[in-house]
Amino acid sequence: MKKRQYTIGTLAAVVLTLVVVTGCQRDPNSAGYEYMPDMYRSPAIEAYVDFGMDPFHFGDSLAVAQRNTPSARKPVEGTIPFSFDPNKVHLRMPYHIPNTPEGYEMAVALKNPLKIDEAALERGKVVYDKFCQHCHGKKGKGDGAVVVKGNHPAPGAYDGSLKDLPEGQIFHSITYGKGVMGQHASQISKEDRWKVTAYVQKLQGKSLGEDAPADDTENEETE
Amino acid sequence: MMHHPSRVLPYIPTIFILFFSVMFAGSLSAQPDGEKIFRGYCASCHQVHKDMTGPALAGTRERWEDREDLLYQWIVNPAAVKEKNDPYVNELLAKWEPRAGLMTAQPLTTEEITAVLDYIDATPPPAPKVADAPGAGADDGRAAADDGVPVFFLALIGLVLLIIILSLSSVRRALSGAVKERDGKEEEESTSYMAEIRAWMWKNKVVTSLIVIFFIVMGAVDVWDRLMAVGVFEGYEPEQPIAFNHTLHAGELEIDCQYCHSSAADSKHAGIPSANVCMNCHVAIDEGRSEEGTQEIAKIYHAVGWDKDERMYTGQEHPIAWVKVHNLPDHAFFSHAQHVSVAGLECQTCHGPVDEEYTVGKQFAPLTMGWCIDCHNNSAIDLNSSEYYAEMHRRFVEDERGREMLKKYLEDGSVSVAEMGGWECAKCHY
Numbered sequence: 001m002k003k004r005q006y007t008i009g010t011l012a013a014v015v016l017t018l019v020v021v022t023g024c025q026r027d028p029n030s031a032g033y034e035y036m037p038d039m040y041r042s043p044a045i046e047a048y049v050d051f052g053m054d055p056f057h058f059g060d061s062l063a064v065a066q067r068n069t070p071s072a073r074k075p076v077e078g079t080i081p082f083s084f085d086p087n088k089v090h091l092r093m094p095y096h097i098p099n100t101p102e103g104y105e106m107a108v109a110l111k112n113p114l115k116i117d118e119a120a121l122e123r124g125k126v127v128y129d130k131f132c133q134h135c136h137g138k139k140g141k142g143d144g145a146v147v148v149k150g151n152h153p154a155p156g157a158y159d160g161s162l163k164d165l166p167e168g169q170i171f172h173s174i175t176y177g178k179g180v181m182g183q184h185a186s187q188i189s190k191e192d193r194w195k196v197t198a199y200v201q202k203l204q205g206k207s208l209g210e211d212a213p214a215d216d217t218e219n220e221e222t223e
Numbered sequence: 224m225m226h227h228p229s230r231v232l233p234y235i236p237t238i239f240i241l242f243f244s245v246m247f248a249g250s251l252s253a254q255p256d257g258e259k260i261f262r263g264y265c266a267s268c269h270q271v272h273k274d275m276t277g278p279a280l281a282g283t284r285e286r287w288e289d290r291e292d293l294l295y296q297w298i299v300n301p302a303a304v305k306e307k308n309d310p311y312v313n314e315l316l317a318k319w320e321p322r323a324g325l326m327t328a329q330p331l332t333t334e335e336i337t338a339v340l341d342y343i344d345a346t347p348p349p350a351p352k353v354a355d356a357p358g359a360g361a362d363d364g365r366a367a368a369d370d371g372v373p374v375f376f377l378a379l380i381g382l383v384l385l386i387i388i389l390s391l392s393s394v395r396r397a398l399s400g401a402v403k404e405r406d407g408k409e410e411e412e413s414t415s416y417m418a419e420i421r422a423w424m425w426k427n428k429v430v431t432s433l434i435v436i437f438f439i440v441m442g443a444v445d446v447w448d449r450l451m452a453v454g455v456f457e458g459y460e461p462e463q464p465i466a467f468n469h470t471l472h473a474g475e476l477e478i479d480c481q482y483c484h485s486s487a488a489d490s491k492h493a494g495i496p497s498a499n500v501c502m503n504c505h506v507a508i509d510e511g512r513s514e515e516g517t518q519e520i521a522k523i524y525h526a527v528g529w530d531k532d533e534r535m536y537t538g539q540e541h542p543i544a545w546v547k548v549h550n551l552p553d554h555a556f557f558s559h560a561q562h563v564s565v566a567g568l569e570c571q572t573c574h575g576p577v578d579e580e581y582t583v584g585k586q587f588a589p590l591t592m593g594w595c596i597d598c599h600n601n602s603a604i605d606l607n608s609s610e611y612y613a614e615m616h617r618r619f620v621e622d623e624r625g626r627e628m629l630k631k632y633l634e635d636g637s638v639s640v641a642e643m644g645g646w647e648c649a650k651c652h653y
Contacts, residue, residue, distance in 0.1 A: 010416065014385050029461045031550060035454040042553035047492050049547070072497060101324035130479040135504075142263065145477035152508055153266040153275070161264050161329065179268040179276045179323070182503030187485040 048072070091191045099176040110168025114191070116198040116208060124199030127192045131184060132200075140203035153180055158203040165204070170197045255335045257342025264329050265339065271346045274534065275507055276323045278315070280343050287311070295336055301326045454552070460585040461546040465522045466515070467583050474578035480570045487559040487570075495545050498527040548584040555592070556651045565609060566602070566640075599645035603637035615643065 034040050042049065083092050090113065097103045097110070114120060128136075137143040140158035147154045156162040165173075174193050177183045188196065202208070261271075268276040287294040290309065297304040297312070302325060304312055316325075331339070424431045472478050481487055486494035501523045509524075509531055511517040524531055528539040551557050562568050571577065575587030588594060606616045619625035632642045644650060 010389070014382070029546075031456040031459045031461075033453045039554050040454075040550070040552040046553070048495065072495065101320065104324060130481045130485075134476060134478045134482070145475070146504070150476050150508075152504075153268075153270070154262050155267045157263065177503070179327075180507040181267075182506060183499065184503065186497065186499060187482070 088191065091189075091194075095175055095185070095190070097172060103176075104169065104172055104178075107168040107172035108166050110171060112167055112171075112194050112198060114194045114198070116195070118208075120195045121199055121202060121208070123192065124195035124197070124202075127188060127196040128199050131188055132196065135181075140200065155179075155181065158200060159205060163204055167197050167201055170200050255332075255338040257338035257340075257345075260331065260335050260339050261342050264331060268323070268326070271343055272348045277326065278319060281346070281348070283343060284340055295333060297326075298329050298331060298336055300328050302328070455589050455591055456550060456586050457589040458586060459548060460582060461548065463546055463583040464543050465583075466519050468516070468519075468581060469577040469583070470579060470581045471512075481563075484570075487563045489560050489564070491558045491560065493559045493563075498523055498543060502527055502529065546584075548586055549590065551590060554652055556653065595651070596641070596646060599640040602640045604640055604643055606638060612643065 078094060080094070081092050083089050097106050132140075133144055135142075135144040135146045135152075136155050136158070137147070142154045142157045142160070146152050171193055172178075173181065174188065174196065175183065175185045184193070265280070269278070269280050271279065272281050273279050283294070284291070290311065293304060293307070293309060293312070305316065305325065472483075473480055483496035483500055484493040485496075485500075486492055505520055505523055506529070509517075509520060511520055521531075522543075523529075526541050526543045528537045528541070529535075530537050562573075563570075573588045575582075575585070604612060606612045616629075619629040629638075632638050639645070
């Protein structure tokens, strides 16, 4: 009977080896082993860190409650971002024209509060390349990759149907969106929106300083 | 200078053809191209067979049948027509003005409007989509990446082969035993496997010790690898609530990474775009290239509370629970703004070719300290690139010891990040 025992023992060893080999596959939804979790996870609040994952520190009920609370949220309505530069405080104030058809007409009178120089236009181009060119195209002809390669609706061309759009309405459209275009106020700061407005005017064929320059000291947002 | 007639003569037919083709092309371009005008002026708000920002345009001529003049006036100057208080126009405005505002006046001529209306009448409704649209399946990449199944099958095949080997060898042993019995020899005592193996090992000492050393080394290497992988999450690719396709958006459609991850330039975090950023485009694009794509887009609508048919927000929001991929430990500081805005690095340097290789979110870099300081050691800084480095340079040059240090730094031809303080402990650990 000794012979039989060995056979069973060998088979058991083989099965065990196979279990060990196949059992070591990583769960794709688990990052892996952490070295010292208490040094990995901040007790202070950090954006995008899921504290609910660590019930060891916070207790089960709190962990579950936190997991069910979104970490990215809208600021309270009317929140004004902090500005290091006191001269730019007026650029942090909320936009006063409402998102209505009447508001769009009101925006005609809006003027650029910034002094637009070459540096501002350069910044405007950077913003344009990040946020506009994939639809509006490099030169604003409405031939970006989303339109051409994606075969999606084309925006008007800056030297075509949008040639005479006044700067106030350009700014208004970036802020609230127009037609198919969405709101870009959450992605582009007010200052950058004015700079990209100036760059769009350049693409419309208007030269630098063609519009009456805005008064630097008095800002018209306070009207 | 005059050409000899015989030299000019052979070219005359060519000249004629050229002349007439130019004339013909001229007469063609005088005829306005309805499709081109539609795409340039109308398509940003209207589609032919589907409501978008404005109503679907198919059948416009029938709907405005008794008031075709008014239609032409409406397109050129909607505000003036609104004043006229036409019952059909009022009906249209009551439905569409609250959603989209008054239509923008279009600077089109009567011929151009006719061409657009002809184009609308001539456009057939889209054929129903075939389910197996080629390419662009959202699951293509994931299926290829899933290699768990082959390993299981290999193990199964190995098990079957082992059983066959064992049973064959027992047959051999039984046969040799039978042969010995027939020959009248006495059965040897050491017929068990272990005894046989032991005898073999005793005979081949060198081979045995080599095999033993091989297994010890392999085991040690494996243990070492596993220990070094603790806390290193390279290749981590958890399942995400929406199978967003980076390759399509950032690759083919050339949308800048920072369009969605817009805080990367000014903040420590690159940021996960909120659903309103998705809706900047997907308010109009509600169909994917495949059935799966359309389902993924529907998940955005569910999250942000958008009624696709009524084209209105319902207020029923369901936050998207994305799974964080890059978990840098709390004791290490990292700022995206420093690397994107100051160093001007491409996102792909650390995040891999997301625009070429399908993934929702995968950790490309090991994010180990060795990886960080290696790059800090090898990357050069342009001292003119910012006021901060210009000031550093000024202070170096002012001072005798500073000049010596700068000279030492410049021995390899450039000033590295490490030499400007990128290896200071407190830069990242504080």
